Amino acid sequence: MNHIESILDAHPHHAQMASTPGFAAAITACLDCVQVCNTCADACIAENKATTLQRCIRLDLDCAAICNATATLLSRAYEPDARVLRAQLQACLAACVACAEECERHSRNMEHCRICAEVCRICERACQQVMGRLPAMAMA
Amino acid sequence: MNHIESILDAHPHHAQMASTPGFAAAITACLDCVQVCNTCADACIAENKATTLQRCIRLDLDCAAICNATATLLSRAYEPDARVLRAQLQACLAACVACAEECERHSRNMEHCRICAEVCRICERACQQVMGRLPAMAMA
Amino acid sequence: MNHIESILDAHPHHAQMASTPGFAAAITACLDCVQVCNTCADACIAENKATTLQRCIRLDLDCAAICNATATLLSRAYEPDARVLRAQLQACLAACVACAEECERHSRNMEHCRICAEVCRICERACQQVMGRLPAMAMA
């Protein structure tokens, strides 16, 4: 068990969410995505072809902001509101897909975009898995 | 013009979004909501009836995190992705409604909840207005 | 009274901080700075001379992240830890000064940098004022 799994397990309401398979994985995927998107944006800015990467930078930064909010929500196990959690996961999914699609266009030439696309796809799948389990987990 | 309106106006792509009525207002509403929700959560924790306010604290903190991400997205005028922006505004709307509904239940006894509910409702309307103008503004 | 002043005033521990002159002003200045720095970064990316603005973009984004954390801390009135609050205000000060200095170099040619420098200087002064009152306000 890593720290994320351990502390979710130690939460008084852990039965609600922490024990749900895929939950700790989604938090890890979101935090990974925050970091990788922020570094990819910075790397795109540092490239000398910044003009062709403007859309990539924008999507990287948007994806980082959204994944950050999502990780925060998922870190709370006390009585989540299913409508709010579902809507934020949907936004996270949209951001990961848009960012991955853009980064995939530059993956052959820029290793940071290749890695970023890969991590966004992992986060996309992790959000989808949590969403699939939401109705049973939290009824608004 | 306040600082938010001025800097959106000074953006090279300001025609895309900055000049859209309601845009600067939505950013201001989101930032207001971040602050008020964070203070309401802290005030709820400081009340000696924290047990009855657990759901309120959770929704306050979730709403702050989501409004924060939304304000960040709205602060960028360069080629927004309409799917991402719309999904995040939808999440913001859901968070503001859920937080307002919960705070309204305590409004009579707690002034901080009354103010928080009011500010969440302002943010809800501001997000709705921006969403109503999205299709014309940014085509994905 | 605006929303920020009202809700600080409604906090059960308001006597500790909310009533301190300059406190609500510092929160407003930090939130303003988050927004203006994020828009300035995005405007710099959209300029076609992005290469000369790389350092500006970096400092804008750093300043936004730091002011955001500072606003969050200042929004809580319950038993702040003076060492933590002081250290974060110091970081905020450093970020505002560095960002203002860099933006001032481009102020003549780019209105968004001129506005950003101005807002960073306002935030710098607001943080300094709060720091000057910290010892009396919160003893760690």
Add this chain to the structure above:
Amino acid sequence: MNHIESILDAHPHHAQMASTPGFAAAITACLDCVQVCNTCADACIAENKATTLQRCIRLDLDCAAICNATATLLSRAYEPDARVLRAQLQACLAACVACAEECERHSRNMEHCRICAEVCRICERACQQVMGRLPAMAMA
């Protein structure tokens, strides 16, 4: 190599920071601390002895906000400003120490506080290591 190490390595300016030992570790430690502090705050709120945990909740949330900003700064390799980075690392250090000290007081009774204190101490050491290498890495 994990994703964080890989993408820092793929950054055009990687020689500046990414290759510095301890850098990727500090980012990981900060992100871990964001998550664990947010969950510990939520767990403290869910405990029925919330009154004795008010200070713990406050420090958890402050520490999460500060570590979040620190992780963002560390994720950028392009021309960091040494004064800003050092000041933010100092704030991060102060937050981790304060939060660890408070959580350690409850470690015997609450496993989430025990884990949180442990993760804060790891983050404290990681920040200290990066600070020790700053002068060579980034001259302001």
